[in-house]
Amino acid sequence: MIPQTIDAWQILSWQQELSRAVTDPGELLELLALDRRQLSIALQASMDFPLRVPRPYINRIRPGDPDDPLLLQILPTGRELEQVPGYSTDPLQERQNNPVPGVVHKYHGRVLLIVSPACAINCRYCFRRHFDYGENTQGRGDWERAIHYIAGDPGISEVIYSGGDPLVANDRHLRWLTERLAAINHLRRLRVHTRLPVVIPSRIDSHCLEWMTATRLQPLVVIHSNHAREIDGPVKAAISRLNETGIRVLNQSVLLRGINDDPAALEDLSETLFDAGVLPYYLHLLDRVSGAAHFGVDRRRALEIHRILQARLPGYLVPRLVEELPGAPGKTLLGCSA
Ligand code: SF4
Numbered sequence: 001m002i003p004q005t006i007d008a009w010q011i012l013s014w015q016q017e018l019s020r021a022v023t024d025p026g027e028l029l030e031l032l033a034l035d036r037r038q039l040s041i042a043l044q045a046s047m048d049f050p051l052r053v054p055r056p057y058i059n060r061i062r063p064g065d066p067d068d069p070l071l072l073q074i075l076p077t078g079r080e081l082e083q084v085p086g087y088s089t090d091p092l093q094e095r096q097n098n099p100v101p102g103v104v105h106k107y108h109g110r111v112l113l114i115v116s117p118a119c120a121i122n123c124r125y126c127f128r129r130h131f132d133y134g135e136n137t138q139g140r141g142d143w144e145r146a147i148h149y150i151a152g153d154p155g156i157s158e159v160i161y162s163g164g165d166p167l168v169a170n171d172r173h174l175r176w177l178t179e180r181l182a183a184i185n186h187l188r189r190l191r192v193h194t195r196l197p198v199v200i201p202s203r204i205d206s207h208c209l210e211w212m213t214a215t216r217l218q219p220l221v222v223i224h225s226n227h228a229r230e231i232d233g234p235v236k237a238a239i240s241r242l243n244e245t246g247i248r249v250l251n252q253s254v255l256l257r258g259i260n261d262d263p264a265a266l267e268d269l270s271e272t273l274f275d276a277g278v279l280p281y282y283l284h285l286l287d288r289v290s291g292a293a294h295f296g297v298d299r300r301r302a303l304e305i306h307r308i309l310q311a312r313l314p315g316y317l318v319p320r321l322v323e324e325l326p327g328a329p330g331k332t333l334l335g336c337s338a
Contacts, residue, residue, distance in 0.1 A: 045076035
């Protein structure tokens with residue numbers, strides 16, 4: 001029988017938790033005692049972008065609450081089927097900045113490597129929900145081309161492991177890739193953008209910490225959390241494991257209507273993150289990806305929320321409010337963080 005409580009799941013490896021993620025909307029509704037009349041629309045909405053949610057995350061969702069802020073991030077709904085002008089399948093025009101498979105080179109000095117096409121969780125607002133991972137799935141020859149591209153540009157000082165979620169890849173591959181990158185003299189930092197420590201915290205195990213700390217590149221982990229209730233005991237323990245090895249941990253959030261578009265919720269998130277050893281870094285305006293328009297918060301409201309945060313929190317707990325605009329040389333800063 002599959003164990004249902006978080007205590008029972010803690011004895012499973014991260015790979016087992018990954019493979020036992022819930023992908024059937026009917027099972028999710030049943031586990032969370034939600035109205036099954038939503039099932040047919042959830043099935044329809046998940047056809048293009050499937051449901052995927054690991055059980056440690058489900059265990060933090062309040063059963064019977066259709067407005068739970070964690071549930072709203074992962075449950076496919078009919079709102080995703082709405083066509084809204086201004087929303088597109090490639091809102092950041094990444095296909096134009098994809099010089100070789102697996103590499104996204106948008107900003108000066110750093111490149112994204114699409115290390116894994118998969119995620120442990122499918123966030124309904126994801127700006128890459130339509131990204132062609134098929135074209136960016138790496139064979140050994142593709143990896144050589146990606147490494148060659150980075151080695152050929154001395155202006156690049158930082159590589160960002162991205163995806164999907166890079167920590168879905170196995171540690172042997174991540175160690176190999178990190179060693180190859182460390183041999184490129186002009187690289188200084190390795191940044192890992194991942195939601196795994198939040199959704200399957202057991203991913204931060206000794207094998208993962210080993211390749212992250214064995215490299216001469218300075219490692220930095222940027223997690224993705226949008227609500228304080230995502231940060232439970234096992235997540236705090238995972239962050240402690242990173243901090244104990246000297247790895248800095250930052251957080252980026254997306255401002256999401258009905259989930260965290262409220263100063264009190266974001267204040268709580270910043271405080272909770274800092275208590276856990278994480279610095280709030282970015283608060284992103286939603287990228288205008290089709291299927292996610294109902295999560296959007298208008299700019300005026302975003303600025304108002306950010307101003308309130310600035311008034312209530314010390315500067316180091318106020319994330320920078322940013323927007324990504326296609327073609328811009330970096331993220332566009334919206335509110336100033338004093
Ligand atoms: S973890 Fe990140 S990349 Fe993966 S679905 Fe969520 S937002 Fe998208």
